[in-house]
Amino acid sequence: MQTITRIASAGSAATAVAFGPARIGFGLFLPQFREAFSISTGTAGMISSLSFATFFLALGCSYKLIARAGPRVPIVVGMIAAALGLSAVAAAPNMIVLAVGICLASASAGFSWSPFNNAAQRVLYEGERPGALSVISSGTAIGVLLAGLLALSLAFFGYGWRIVWAVFAAAAVGAALANLTALSDTVEPAGDAPPRKWRELLTRSAIPLYLVAFSFGMTNGVYVTFVAARVTEQGGLDGLPSHASGAIVFAAYGAFGLLGLLTARVKSVIGLSWLLRALNIAAALSIAIIAWAPTSWSGVIISAGLQGIFVMMISAVLSLWSERLFPDLSSLSFTAALLITGAGNIAGPAIGGLAASTVGDVAMFLGAATLALATALVLKPGIIREKASTMTAA
Structure with a gap:
């Protein structure tokens, strides 16, 4: 098998697992978990935030591991x-084991996000990299889509949710073996970036990048954690069992996310500035629709589709934007953007769960939608520059 095919296939499998069931599985199955373990909205928010915290920590560990042992x-x-x-x-026999498992699974996304850029740079020709990385990134949408379809199958075949999670675990074992073989040429350490290079990322022109990354983390963290529960608690979609309705959300989320390619x-x-504004407006609409029309088939599919497009496209945009700002530090600057996204992921569900417990689900979702809309309004044309100017003295 050619190197590009081997790496692209194994990478797509890894991202499908890490960003599919491992990352969104808790929100997807939250209605079932609530029934099995009596989880409140506030507790659900805390579990989700803790899982995003392990994702955040794993991002930092991943950077260190690439430097010392290769991707x-x-x-x-x-x-x-x-x-x-x-x-x-x-x-899981109880909520504690469930939470530990969710957090451990979520860490996989942090470990697996940035190493593929490094791997592609090491062993693929320059002309091969964009295509390979596109295939790898598409694994996210495919993983979410397949997780949603498996969750939907519960309503039609009658087996329990634990069977589905066992299938998820088996897929992770397969992805581990595939990448162990496929990345055999990428075992050399990359070396740590000196502290001076990290300081170079503290620039005025990079502030919009970091604000967008944090906003993205907060709003999407709220959406993936609470959307399935919102649809289910309002009675679900007409013609489906209520628990199956949340699966439709994530199936549409993944399917439309393929447009991220x-x-x-x-x-x-349309340019980077206008694309960012359009994506944040789409995110605001996506979240507002779930607040206002959680039992409408068209509303739910449009909401999930917009959110899937938002997530897949803005993930790619963060990479493009960080490379434009810091052409000599593209990998390091992208890691910084991911860390800030992770910080937003941690804050969003915790604040959202508290808000839902205090003022209700509708206010929580509308608050997240307002944040996304405010982000779009802040991003005026021309705010994104080709190269950042430093905030601190060299």
């Missing part, structure tokens, strides 16, 4: 974490 190690470690976490959820083309037509 294969963090990817395989991430898949092992996913397998262990997903298995723990499948066998068009990010580069859309950016070339």
Whole structure:
């Protein structure tokens, strides 16, 4: 098998597991978890925030592991974490074990996000990298779509949710073995970036990048944690069992997320600033629709589709934007943007769960929608520059 095909296939499998069931599985199955473990909205928010905290910590560990052992190690470690976490959820006897499993599985996304850029740079020709990385990134949408379809199958075949999580765990084992073999040429350490290079990321022109990353983390963290529960608690979609309705959300989320492969083309037509504004407006609409019309088939599918497009495209935009700002530090600046996204992921569900317990679900979702809309309004044309100017003295 050619190197590009081997790496792209294994990478797509890893991202499908890490950003599919390992990352969104808790929100997808929250209605079932609430029934099995009597989880309140506030507790659900805290579990989700803790899982995003492990994602945040794993991002930092991944950077260190790439520097000291090459990209294969963090990817395989991430898949092992996913397998262990997903298995723990499948066998969880109580809420504590469930939370530990969710957190361990979520760490896999942090371990697996950035190493593929490094791996592609090491072993693929320059002309091969964009195509390979597009295939790898598409694994996210595919993983979410398949997780949603498996969750939907519960309503039609009658088996329990634990069986689905056992299937998720088996997929993680397969992805670990695939990447262990596929990335055999990427075992050399990359070396740590000196502290001076990290300081170079503290620039005025980078502030919009960091604000957008944090807003993205907060709003999407709220959406993926609470959307399935919102639809289910309001009675679900007509013609489906209420628990199956949340699965429709994530199936549509993943299916429409495949349009993220068009990010580069859309950016070339309307520019980076306008693309960012459009994506944040789409995110605001997506969240507001769930607040206002959680039982409408068209509303739920439009909401999930907009959110899927938002997530997939803005993830690619953060990479493009960080590279434009810091062409000599593209990998490091993208890692910084991911860390700030992770911080938003931690804050969003915790604040959202508290808000829902205090003022209700509708106010929580509308608050998240307002944040996304405010982000769009702040992003005036021309705010994104080609190269950042430093905030601190060199």
